[in-house]
Amino acid sequence: MFKVLKYLKPFVLSIITVVALLVVQAVCDLSLPDYTSKIVNVGIQQNGIENAVPKEIRKSELNKLMIFMTDSEKSKIEKNYVLSENDKNIYDLKTKDEETIDELNSIMSKSIMRVSGIDMANKEGAIPNIPKGMDIWSVIPKMPQNQINEMKKGIDEKLENLDENMLTQSSVYYVKNEYEKIGIDTEKLQTNYILTSGAKMLGIALISMAATVTVGFLAARVAAGMGKNLRKDVFRKVVGFSNTEFDKFSTASLITRSTNDIQQIQTFMVLLVRMVFYAPILGIGGVIKILNTDTSMAWIIGVAVVAILSFVSVLFALAIPKFKIVQKLVDKLNLVTRESLTGMLVIRAFGTQKTEEQRFDETNEMLRKTNTFVNRIMALMMPTMMLIMNVITVIIVWSGAHQIDAGNMQVGDMMAFIQYAMQIIMSFLMLTMLSVILPRASVSAGRIGEVLETNVVIDDPKNPKEFNKEEYGNVEFKNVSFKYPDAEHNVLTNINFVAKPGETTAFIGSTGSGKSTLINLIPRFFDVSEGEVLVNGVNVKDINQHELRDEIGYVPQKGVLFSGTIESNIKYGVENLSQDELEKASDIAQAMEFIDNKPDKFQTEISQGGTNVSGGQKQRLSIARALAKNPKILIFDDSFSALDLKTDAALRKKLKEEIHNSTMLIVAQRVSTIMNADQIIVLDEGNMVGIGTHEELIKSCEVYNQIAQSQLSKEEL
Incomplete structure (x- = not known):
């Protein structure tokens, strides 16, 4: 197989372009589940509010939140919030740096949950020495610091088990209420977020589509070009064969190798160029994304991969030996068909049509049985893969539902996990499809390699001499x-x-x-x-x-003519033959007698093998062809x-x-x-x-x- 791959050398630039486009395609495909997760988590569940850091907040609310912050946390908040120029009772967030916002999100989400927890406890009258319904925020700032710390500690103990994302999601309701009190339209905010994210997804999908189409075009071009070069070299090699080499390869086998076998390699190359680079990028990228999304369910992917590999191993053990048999049976079928067609007159003369039909049916039936066996095994692949994918989806939903119920995961994260899991399984499925075609292509490549590597017994000398x-x-x-x-x-x-x-x-x-x-x-x-x-x-x-x-002018024992015209056959060895020379050669060969009787003279069509002329006419045209060379x-x-x-x-x-x-x-x-x-x-x-x-x-x-x-x-x- 590797010897045939050298024919990819002229297409290196196209392959490099394909690899670059496949990276783009994989990156785009891996980005889409993340956007889906954000639309569900942020756009739907969080009303378009991305984090617990309000872009605008009332002065009184910010003061509340800062009660439970450390000095360093207060310093960070004060650095990044400034009083609004339009309203001195509102603070505006001045930073857009993502790292800074992530730091502020951790600080603000915890403080918001503390404030929300105290508000809820106050409404229920659960705070000692504080009457129910009393404005607690007028009292807390006057309390000793150790009491504030105790309150903070009690609330933090309840927040310890919550994931960072869940803290953010819980805090978002506070931010939404704050926006509504300030007068910000939260519904518009939500709509804008969903539309913006959807537009980004559409753009990424279009880029992925463009990359996919271009990759398909280039892959087909590379495979077709490789097939063309293989056919050219095989034909050139066969043309140089002597009778010694033809004894080794039957005509039917050489035809099969030049057509069916090269077609197998061409089909394999299309998939190789499109999938062999894409599948690993997609699979590895999906694993990395899953580990970043949630590691508690990573075991599910391991189960899926083991199930796929076990299934494919059994499949290959049954199918690979049959692929070799199929190609040999195709050879045999071509041989029987060719012999029957070329010897049809003899078959009819001896009345052996039934015998030949039986001979053909035996080979045809063997090929059918072998192909049916292989196709049935291969037909199991897709349903089994779909079953594995669906079972994995059910396991992810079952496990994810428990995680969501426990507050360790968001719904959008579970949806993203399912998509990434499907991408990983699809990458294995692509490699599996490639592996299914590989054995047959490998057999075909070996058969073509036999022809190309055959040492021709009769070859030109390295230093040819001139005629005396x-x-x-x-x-x-x-x-x-x-x-x-x-x-x-x-x-x-x-x-x-x-x-x-x-x-x-x-x-x-x-x-x-x-x-x-x-x-x-x-x-x-x-x-x-x-x-x-x-x-x-x-x-x-x-x-x-x-x-x-x-x-040499050579006239073989059996006259051989090629499809074309009488003229093209006589001119076969000398293209620039004049009309006079053409007629002279035909006259010497005694061919003018029947050529003149043809309506189209020298332009009379000759069918394949010269079957529309008699044996004597065929010999005379063969002689004329040799004489035309002078x-x-x-x-x-x-x-x-x-x-x-x-x-x-x-x-x-x-x-x-x-x-x-x-x-x-x-x-x-x-x-x-x-x-x-x-x-x-x-x-x-x-x-x-x-x-x-x-x-x-x-x-x-x-x-x-x-x-x-x-x-x-x-x-x-």
Whole structure:
């Protein structure tokens, strides 16, 4: 997986931008529960009054509060309150510093609770030596300090168990009453606070939304770009594969790896970029916020995390082995489908449709069962996660209700705690979703890595040589032997011959004698096991592959056409081919005969694989494509087999008339095709058993003589 991640290198700037935006998004998301808490605690429960420090207070009330303050506390109050310019009976708060207000809040809330406690006790007649209903505040200032301290101590004992926030909330009612007596509209104050907080929440939500949308856009772009680069490199690698590598990977598997496997990685990358940075920020931030909100319920989050991790561990233990099986079954299904489609005519001819349907159904059913098993397990994830989240919410409400009843927590704090708990669980859920896709993506990455890391057997030399211009067109085999990888016996043994420009060298032999294998050594589709193959006087292993194959016009045994037009297929190797050259190549290949009969001539559409033309037409177009290159070396690998004798003869005649300077190498099954060749090489079980002209071989080579007699009459011989 890590080897595939190197493809993220071109997108480093985008990833850095994504990380920055995810931090912004996480900070915004973590801020919202705090605002919700403040709206409930301050906006609703405290009527928009944030703390126990009044912005305006009557002089008489401030004097009351200062009775129970220490000298240092009185000094702080006097420093931060000044007489109003409009009303000398009212003090205004002059500071806006938050730290100072926090200090004043602690002082004022305790004093307010003391004053409120004495007022209540006085109304109930619970203060010794003070008649019920008497103005106690005219008496207390005249009392000895030790009596005042005793009163203060008695009230403070009752306040010890109250949380700082609860003290503030309780004191707010006193501040509200004071505001109303001064003439401040507390309802407007409350409305303004709620609207201001709501506007801030809306702004934060919009910033979070903008960050989320941008992250989604960049993540998709990074994943798509990575997928494109992976597909490009896989395709380039596969294009460079020799037959040795194709023996290792089936065509169906390579198609699956280039499409389905890369798609799996692309999907994983979208989630990786969006979640792998966001989830930890959200989870850690949520834990920090919870610890700052209330630590007495932190154990609930621990229970949730343990439950999620236990569930996910069991899930993975069941699912991961199945992911590997799924990808192999997709390979197998593609293989069966491809074989059935390409071999449809044979299937119909032998009436084996039911057999092929059964073969397909078996693989399809195995894939369905495996996918169903995996999907059922994965389907359990979301309901289980929702159950955990709902159970945690119930536990928080149950525990929080007791805390609120005991006066240790406010309602808004409990609501914030629930939201933070959900954010922490969601962060684990995101990582879990990522982990679900990770095993499948990891399998896919491994399969792609196998292709990319495969060492190509046939590669370009580090210091390629130039062709020897004096030997242009020469093809020479020196003591060449060849065997396929992992094979025990040679397919070709000790082959020696020279093919010269302007001459035709033909190869003939029984089926399996090594004719096509020998021809494939020239363009270096395989490398020789022993000896040398020289083209233009240079060993093919020492030449750049593109330059080597640029000198060769190759017509394979099975004609291959590409989707497009007749013109595009003939111009396949030479894009800037003129119309005259196009027609000349087609004329030599005897293709003009059927091209002229087409309504669109050279613009006639060719379907995929050339299925809308006959085998003979396909071969003639393949020959025209090779001739259009005007190569120094022409290779025909049994390329006349689908031609009738008349067309075969006409084609050979045209080749002899028009192609003078090229080295021509022909593999053939029919003696009539090659009997006029300058030299004929006879192969038998990988050995050269004869070389010479038709007349010479009839006399000297028993194998050739037998082949010729089986095909030609005595007069033709």
